[in-house]
Structures are given as C-alpha cells and as structure tokens.
Amino acid sequence: CFQLESPAMRHLLRMLRARTLEDTIAAVALVRPGAAGAPSRHAGAGGTSDPPGEPDPAPEGRGAKETFCCRHRGLEPDAFLHPALIPVLGGTHGMMIYEEDVMRVAAALTGVSLADGDDLRRAIGAARGEEQFRALERGFVAQAQRRGVSAAAAGAVWRELTHFAAYAFCQAHAAGYGALGWRSAYFRTHHPVEWAVGILNHHAGMYATWVHVEDLRRAGVRFLPPCVSRSRWDTTLEEADGTGGREPVAVSVRVGLGRVGGLARATGERIVTERAHRPFRGLADFVERVRPTPPEIEALALAGALDRTGRTRPSLLLEARLLGSAPGRPRAPALVAPDGADLAPAPVAPAPAPDLPEFDATERVHGEWRVTGLWFSGHPLDALVDPRDPRLVPAAQVARHVGGRVAVAGLSCARRRVETRGGKTMLFLTLADRSGLLECVLRPEVYGAHAAATRGTALRVEGRVEATLDAVTLAVERVVVLI
Numbered sequence: 001c002f003q004l005e006s007p008a009m010r011h012l013l014r015m016l017r018a019r020t021l022e023d024t025i026a027a028v029a030l031v032r033p034g035a036a037g038a039p040s041r042h043a044g045a046g047g048t049s050d051p052p053g054e055p056d057p058a059p060e061g062r063g064a065k066e067t068f069c070c071r072h073r074g075l076e077p078d079a080f081l082h083p084a085l086i087p088v089l090g091g092t093h094g095m096m097i098y099e100e101d102v103m104r105v106a107a108a109l110t111g112v113s114l115a116d117g118d119d120l121r122r123a124i125g126a127a128r129g130e131e132q133f134r135a136l137e138r139g140f141v142a143q144a145q146r147r148g149v150s151a152a153a154a155g156a157v158w159r160e161l162t163h164f165a166a167y168a169f170c171q172a173h174a175a176g177y178g179a180l181g182w183r184s185a186y187f188r189t190h191h192p193v194e195w196a197v198g199i200l201n202h203h204a205g206m207y208a209t210w211v212h213v214e215d216l217r218r219a220g221v222r223f224l225p226p227c228v229s230r231s232r233w234d235t236t237l238e239e240a241d242g243t244g245g246r247e248p249v250a251v252s253v254r255v256g257l258g259r260v261g262g263l264a265r266a267t268g269e270r271i272v273t274e275r276a277h278r279p280f281r282g283l284a285d286f287v288e289r290v291r292p293t294p295p296e297i298e299a300l301a302l303a304g305a306l307d308r309t310g311r312t313r314p315s316l317l318l319e320a321r322l323l324g325s326a327p328g329r330p331r332a333p334a335l336v337a338p339d340g341a342d343l344a345p346a347p348v349a350p351a352p353a354p355d356l357p358e359f360d361a362t363e364r365v366h367g368e369w370r371v372t373g374l375w376f377s378g379h380p381l382d383a384l385v386d387p388r389d390p391r392l393v394p395a396a397q398v399a400r401h402v403g404g405r406v407a408v409a410g411l412s413c414a415r416r417r418v419e420t421r422g423g424k425t426m427l428f429l430t431l432a433d434r435s436g437l438l439e440c441v442l443r444p445e446v447y448g449a450h451a452a453a454t455r456g457t458a459l460r461v462e463g464r465v466e467a468t469l470d471a472v473t474l475a476v477e478r479v480v481v482l483i
Contacts, residue, residue: 001184003177007430007439015069015469025178029097029169030065069469082153084108099170110143192219196253200235210374211413222252225304225376226260233258233268259372262299267292283319294324302367312358319353384482385409396435399472407462440474456481
C-alpha cells in the first residue's frame with residue numbers, strides 16, 4: 001500500500017497500533033528524517049510534566065518514534081518543554097512531527113509571527129558554520145526570555161528545533177500521503193481481488209510483484225496462470241461458477257499474457273484475435289494461426305499458458321522444437337507485405353511428438369518463476385525446506401517466540417544497508433515464506449561474517465526474536481544460502 005508498505009513503516013504502524021486516518025498521517029510524518037532522527041527529550045528545566053530534577057523517562061538513546069508511540073498508547077504521559085507549547089503540541093503529545101510545528105513553537109515561545117517562525121526554520125536549515133548557528137540561537141533565546149521564558153527552557157526548545165528542522169513533512173504533505181495510504185489499505189482489505197488486478201497491471205511499489213501476489217494469496221485471492229485461451233494482455237478478473245449457478249460466483253485473478261517474459265505484445269494481440277474466431281485445436285494449429293517465435297512458444301509453455309491443449313509441458317516443448325526443425329518447413333511466410341505482415345502464411349503440419357511425463361512440481365515452479373516472475377504450481381520453498389523440520393518456525397509465528405531463538409527459511413524480498421555512527425555496516429533484511437513476512441536485522445559483526453550469503457535468493461536465518469512495542473524483529477546470528 002502506498003507509503004505504508006516499507007519495512008520501517010510497517011514496523012512503526014505496529015508500534016503505534018495505528019487505527020485511524022489521523023494515526024496514519026502521524027506515522028507518515030514520523031518516518032521522515034527530521035522527526036525520526038530527533039532525540040527523545042523530556043521537559044527538563046521548566047517542563048510541565050515532572051518536577052525539575054526528575055530523570056528523563058525516555059531511555060537513553062531512544063528515538064522520537066518510540067517516544068511518540070509510548071505517549072500515543074498511554075504508556076507514558078505527554079511532556080512539554082514549556083506550558084506555552086501545550087496548545088501548540090497538545091495533539092502530538094508534546095512532540096514536533098510536522099514542518100509547521102517549528103514555526104508554531106517559535107511563535108508561541110518568542111511572540112513572533114508565523115511567517116517569521118517559518119523564516120527561522122529556513123534559516124536553521126541554511127546556517128553555515130558554528131558562528132551563524134550560535135547567532136540564531138542567541139537571538140531565539142533572548143527573544144524568548146523577553147517573553148518570560150527561562151534561558152534553560154528556551155535552550156531546551158532550541159535544541160529540539162534544530163534537531164527536528166533537518167527534514168520533515170509539512171502537515172498537508174503528510175495528510176495527502178496518509179490519505180492515499182489509508183485508502184489503499186481500505187481497498188486492499190475490502191476488495192483484495194480487484195486490488196490484485198490493479199497491482200499486476202500498474203505495479204510501481206518497492207517490492208517485486210511476487211511479494212504482493214503472495215500477500216494477496218494469504219488474504220484468500222486465487223491467481224490463475226496465463227492462458228492462451230482465457231488471458232487477455234492485461235491481468236483481468238475471471239468469474240467461475242462450478243455448480244450450475246446454485247453457488248455464488250467465485251472471482252479469481254487471471255494473470256495476463258503480458259506477464260510472460262519475451263512475449264511480444266503483437267503476438268499477444270494475435271492470440272486474443274485468433275481465439276475469438278475459434279478455439280485452438282493444438283500446438284500446431286496455434287503456431288499456424290498466431291505465428292509465435294520459438295522463444296515465445298517456450299515461454300508460453302513454461303508459464304502454463306498452453307496447458308489447456310491437454311499436453312504436458314515437456315511434450316509441448318518437444319513438439320515446438322520439432323515444428324521448428326521440420327524438413328521443408330519455410331522459415332518465413334510465403335508472401336510478405338511491405339510492412340512485414342503475413343499475407344499468406346504457409347500451413348504448419350502437426351509434428352509427431354511423443355507424450356512425455358509432466359515436470360515435477362519443482363521444475364514447474366522454476367519454469368513459471370523464470371518466465372513470469374510468479375508461480376502457480378507450488379512455492380519455491382517447497383523443494384528447499386522440510387516442513388517436518390522442528391527447528392523451523394513460520395514467519396507468521398515468530399512473534400510467539402519473543403526472547404527465544406528460532407530458525408526461519410524464506411525468500412529475500414527487501415534489503416537495506418545502513419552505516420552506523422562508528423562507520424560499520426549493518427543490514428535490514430525482509431524474508432517471505434508462505435505464512436508472511438519477517439523483518440531481520442544483521443548487526444555489523446554478523447553482517448561482516450555473512451554479507452555474501454545475504455545476497456542469496458532463498459535463505460535460512462537463525463537468531464534471537466526481539467520486540468519493541470509489538471514490532472517483532474529477528475536479530476540474526478547465522479545465515480545459510482538455500483539458493
């Protein structure tokens with residue numbers, strides 16, 4: 001779903017226990033560097049939530065996201081650096097999360113106009129050198145003191161402003177993105193089949209298409225493979241009533257011919273046109289009327305698009321090669337128009353091909369994955385993982401083992417390397433199995449030892465399950481490449 005699907009965002013939404021549009025908008029703003037990178041500070045000198053001298057309730061090193069989530073969930077009280085900020089930041093639990101908060105806070109504490117407060121925000125971002133920055137700070141603190149604010153409180157607010165003003169969303173931007181994300185989540189939840197068609201025809205998310213397809217399969221959506229007798233070029237809905245009309249019509253997603261790698265659109269359009277005249281009687285009839293290239297025939301066979309001929313995929317591949325090498329078969333149409341179109345194609349004689357046994361499920365899945373990026377006959381992990389292995393835990397059940405060690409096998413679907421403050425590299429990795437997604441973190445020492453292995457397509461990871469405010473991650477200790 002737009003803006004909501006990244007690992008960091010899904011992690012935050014769980015921590016926040018987001019339920020409303022307003023929660024979603026706040027989350028969109030919180031993941032920006034300004035809000036996410038701001039340190040979690042407390043009222044401290046001049047604050048209103050705790051007496052002076054009381055320790056900061058936020059653990060050392062905890063970020064603004066965790067603090068906001070704790071306050072939003074009522075796990076700790078809201079805190080304000082000065083009473084004047086209560087009307088300004090009351091809706092965000094005493095924290096700045098929107099770009100406008102900078103000018104609102106500046107106006108509330110110093111008495112300047114909102115326009116001047118916005119000029120201050122810009123000046124903070126444009127300040128070059130220590131002297132420029134200190135001059136801005138001195139002016140801010142002095143103006144606040146003239147309004148009766150203590151130097152300590154003004155200094156604390158200034159530190160918040162400078163940390164936050166680095167980069168943040170304005171509230172309108174966050175609201176626009178949040179509303180789109182909210183609506184996307186609504187349609188994904190309540191109309192998953194139609195949503196699936198949209199995803200396959202207009203995919204532009206951060207994940208490969210197969211990740212979305214697997215997610216929707218877990219939601220109950222049925223995907224049908226490309227088919228020369230049923231598919232159009234684009235993915236479509238397909239209704240099926242297998243009980244003579246006595247049961248509700250089941251709606252599935254028929255994957256379009258456009259998903260078959262190497263199939264030209266012109267070939268796909270000829271398939272749709274020709275079958276409208278009459279059904280294809282076999283591979284020879286199909287080749288004669290559609291004139292696909294040999295690689296296109298092979299791709300269609302591997303994708304399962306020719307299964308309705310009633311022949312196994314190995315038989316179809318063999319027949320296609322025999323058709324292509326038959327003695328006397330012309331390599332080009334007998335007559336060709338100036339634009340290259342066939343005027344009188346030479347007939348294709350059926351090639352005598354023996355019936356061969358069907359590929360096993362693993363080979364079928366491999367072929368489907370290779371030419372469509374999806375799979376229909378099984379799952380790639382089926383041949384790689386023993387379901388009886390007691391040490392393996394499905395991704396969807398990892399949350400039951402917080403504090404313990406587990407092993408999980410999955411396909412790699414997202415990865416992000418991050419440089420630590422010490423200059424070392426760590427990795428955030430998302431794995432997917434049949435049950436769901438799992439977020440993994442490889443800290444520098446582990447990533448250094450397993451960096452090459454993490455580039456595998458299918459991995460088995462072992463580590464300790466950790467949780468922060470309901471968001472679960474696996475702190476990986478070992479990585480094994482499956483493929």
